[in-house]
Amino acid sequence: MFIGVDLGGTNIVVGLVNTEGELMESLSLPTGRERGFEAVTQDIIKLARQLMTSDVAKTDPVQGVGIGIPGIADPETGVVISCVNLFWENVPLRSVLEAGLSLPVFIDNDATLAGLAEYELGVMKGVKSGVFLTLGTGVGGGVIMDHQVISGKHGIGSEVGHMVVGDSDVRCNCGRKGCLETFASSTAIIAYAKKHLSDHPESILHEKIEGNLDKIDGRLIFDAAKAGDDFAMQAVRRFAHYLAIGIINIVAVIDPEMFVLGGGIAGAGEFLLEIVKEEMEKEKYFRSVPVGKLCLAKLKNDAGVLGGAFLAKSRLKEQ
Amino acid sequence: MFIGVDLGGTNIVVGLVNTEGELMESLSLPTGRERGFEAVTQDIIKLARQLMTSDVAKTDPVQGVGIGIPGIADPETGVVISCVNLFWENVPLRSVLEAGLSLPVFIDNDATLAGLAEYELGVMKGVKSGVFLTLGTGVGGGVIMDHQVISGKHGIGSEVGHMVVGDSDVRCNCGRKGCLETFASSTAIIAYAKKHLSDHPESILHEKIEGNLDKIDGRLIFDAAKAGDDFAMQAVRRFAHYLAIGIINIVAVIDPEMFVLGGGIAGAGEFLLEIVKEEMEKEKYFRSVPVGKLCLAKLKNDAGVLGGAFLAKSRLKEQ
Numbered sequence: 001m002f003i004g005v006d007l008g009g010t011n012i013v014v015g016l017v018n019t020e021g022e023l024m025e026s027l028s029l030p031t032g033r034e035r036g037f038e039a040v041t042q043d044i045i046k047l048a049r050q051l052m053t054s055d056v057a058k059t060d061p062v063q064g065v066g067i068g069i070p071g072i073a074d075p076e077t078g079v080v081i082s083c084v085n086l087f088w089e090n091v092p093l094r095s096v097l098e099a100g101l102s103l104p105v106f107i108d109n110d111a112t113l114a115g116l117a118e119y120e121l122g123v124m125k126g127v128k129s130g131v132f133l134t135l136g137t138g139v140g141g142g143v144i145m146d147h148q149v150i151s152g153k154h155g156i157g158s159e160v161g162h163m164v165v166g167d168s169d170v171r172c173n174c175g176r177k178g179c180l181e182t183f184a185s186s187t188a189i190i191a192y193a194k195k196h197l198s199d200h201p202e203s204i205l206h207e208k209i210e211g212n213l214d215k216i217d218g219r220l221i222f223d224a225a226k227a228g229d230d231f232a233m234q235a236v237r238r239f240a241h242y243l244a245i246g247i248i249n250i251v252a253v254i255d256p257e258m259f260v261l262g263g264g265i266a267g268a269g270e271f272l273l274e275i276v277k278e279e280m281e282k283e284k285y286f287r288s289v290p291v292g293k294l295c296l297a298k299l300k301n302d303a304g305v306l307g308g309a310f311l312a313k314s315r316l317k318e319q
Numbered sequence: 320m321f322i323g324v325d326l327g328g329t330n331i332v333v334g335l336v337n338t339e340g341e342l343m344e345s346l347s348l349p350t351g352r353e354r355g356f357e358a359v360t361q362d363i364i365k366l367a368r369q370l371m372t373s374d375v376a377k378t379d380p381v382q383g384v385g386i387g388i389p390g391i392a393d394p395e396t397g398v399v400i401s402c403v404n405l406f407w408e409n410v411p412l413r414s415v416l417e418a419g420l421s422l423p424v425f426i427d428n429d430a431t432l433a434g435l436a437e438y439e440l441g442v443m444k445g446v447k448s449g450v451f452l453t454l455g456t457g458v459g460g461g462v463i464m465d466h467q468v469i470s471g472k473h474g475i476g477s478e479v480g481h482m483v484v485g486d487s488d489v490r491c492n493c494g495r496k497g498c499l500e501t502f503a504s505s506t507a508i509i510a511y512a513k514k515h516l517s518d519h520p521e522s523i524l525h526e527k528i529e530g531n532l533d534k535i536d537g538r539l540i541f542d543a544a545k546a547g548d549d550f551a552m553q554a555v556r557r558f559a560h561y562l563a564i565g566i567i568n569i570v571a572v573i574d575p576e577m578f579v580l581g582g583g584i585a586g587a588g589e590f591l592l593e594i595v596k597e598e599m600e601k602e603k604y605f606r607s608v609p610v611g612k613l614c615l616a617k618l619k620n621d622a623g624v625l626g627g628a629f630l631a632k633s634r635l636k637e638q
Contacts, residue, residue, distance in 0.1 A: 072605065081608055129472065143572060145464075152574020153448065154608050162604035163568045166497065167486040174604035178485065178564075245497075249482045253462060253572045255471020285481035285493035286391065289400060289473050 004308030005067035017309030045100035066311030068110035113307025115142020134263035183242035186218035200231035244279030262297030323627030324386035336628030364419035385630030387429035432626030434461020453582035502561030505537035519550035563598035581616030
């Protein structure tokens with residue numbers, strides 16, 4: 001049995017997962033991030049302890065804990081380097097949890113672990129190498145090869161949102177310009193639509209937002225594009241164009257078997273998928289050679305907890 | 320014992336390499352690429368057969384053959400998809416060599432295999448994951464993780480020269496714009512210097528080329544930059560800037576332990592290395608987190624043959 005923890009800005013979810021990847025039981029609490037590192041970790045320990053002593057864990061004891069964080073951790077020390085959402089910087093998450101639980105603890109990025117869950121149980125099941133991209137307010141990623149997440153030597157791999165894919169005027173949260181995240185996130189497509197909508201009086205978006213630019217969101221833009229609105233389609237096409245460059249950049253490094261789109265924007269479904277596929281065809285550097293298949297994520301809310309459990313499983317197996 | 324083959328546009332080099340990676344014997348012939356696929360492969364078979372029957376191979380027989388090609392091959396079929404230099408397209412290299420040698424044959428890109436040699440015997444020895452970049456007329460690459468080259472599902476991984484790193488007016492050989500190769504190759508820096516030299520009458524390059532723009536080459540530009548020429552330094556800085564973006568893009572995917580620069584331009588040595596390191600510092604997306612160490616390649620001419628032998632060794636071990 002393994003424990004997976006999904007630590008978000010809003011909720012802490014802790015789940016008990018068996019070796020087959022079935023979620024047996026789960027508990028959750030509001031994160032209450034304003035309470036700080038100590039209080040949040042004590043809550044994680046409390047929930048995990050409760051699951052460790054539950055009936056199902058008696059016949060098959062918990063072997064390890066995997067936790068997904070909205071940030072990055074040093075793979076060697078288990079120190080969380082940065083979790084902007086939680087106001088954490090350089091906090092010793094692994095050592096505190098290991099002391100409180102007397103179990104080995106493994107930490108990785110939440111998007112990366114959602115990718116691992118898709119790899120083990122979702123759309124990437126049976127695939128050798130795959131890359132998961134979460135398209136939300138930012139762009140997160142999970143590179144998985146041979147059942148291992150690739151977070152790299154310093155814990156900053158699988159951060160595909162920070163690949164530079166073109167020139168841009170928009171500055172990324174990281175301080176640079178041109179990051180994939182500044183083109184292919186909901187933040188980016190909304191900013192683009194807000195900036196250029198006034199040049200397109202014919203767009204149906206004007207009617208939808210009733211003159212209030214702040215009403216523009218990702219769904220509205222994608223829905224308008226589906227309904228045939230030229231300006232919205234232009235915004236979606238630009239989004240897909242840069243996303244395709246990012247995907248082909250990943251091909252140029254590891255040429256994986258599959259790419260998977262998740263996160264809020266992936267809710268646009270097959271419509272988005274087809275446009276990104278078209279753009280990928282244009283961006284291929286060897287015209288005649290196929291690249292990895294593009295798919296939509298399959299798992300929903302439990303992906304974080306399941307990914308945490310699979311992280312613990314794969315790391316313990318490696319040791 | 321393994322056989323490594325370095326198949327270039329000019330020469331075919333075939334070497335006998337022992338399990339420790341020592342080159343025991345080698346033979347070579349001019350490629351004579353105008354003779355076509357059949358004649359070239361028959362020469363490879365002839366040289367390999369000669370080494371297989373040599374005295375050193377008697378006590379420790381050859382187990383397999385690894386060949387580096389200036390192009391890409393389908394990892395499943397062993398068909399060479401494209402070798403522009405040799406005028407090859409869709410030729411069944413593996414099956415022809417396997418039939419002629421009665422040994423398992425493994426094919427990969429020449430730059431990728433030079434990277435594998437650096438990983439096993441050169442500057443990356445002892446490193447878990449590393450990326451080799453050859454800076455020549457183009458930009459080639461070798462991504463190596465856990466002793467395996469990462470050429471991917473379709474044989475087009477490790478092609479880091481085709482990552483898009485910015486906007487560009489220059490079209491890459493692949494048909495796209497913005498590829499790393501169009502910024503950080505000798506071709507690119509020469510084209511940049513030729514285009515802008517007339518705007519810089521103060522540059523010492525004018526004197527060096529005696530009015531003939533065709534005399535500009537990579538070495539001349541780097542030497543002028545070292546000597547303090549502002550315009551040449553501007554060209555070198557631009558080269559290093561985009562190379563650093565490419566390197567950090569690789570970090571965002573796999574965050575390897577080391578990056579290694581090889582190829583003609585790497586002859587600029589520590590001078591180039593220091594400038595690229597400065598640019599990498601500027602491009603880091605997590606300021607406080609270190610990225611992989613940047614080093615110069617160590618192996619010289621034999622890297623291709625040695626890499627071929629290590630490819631055969633690692634693939635046979637995997638089977």
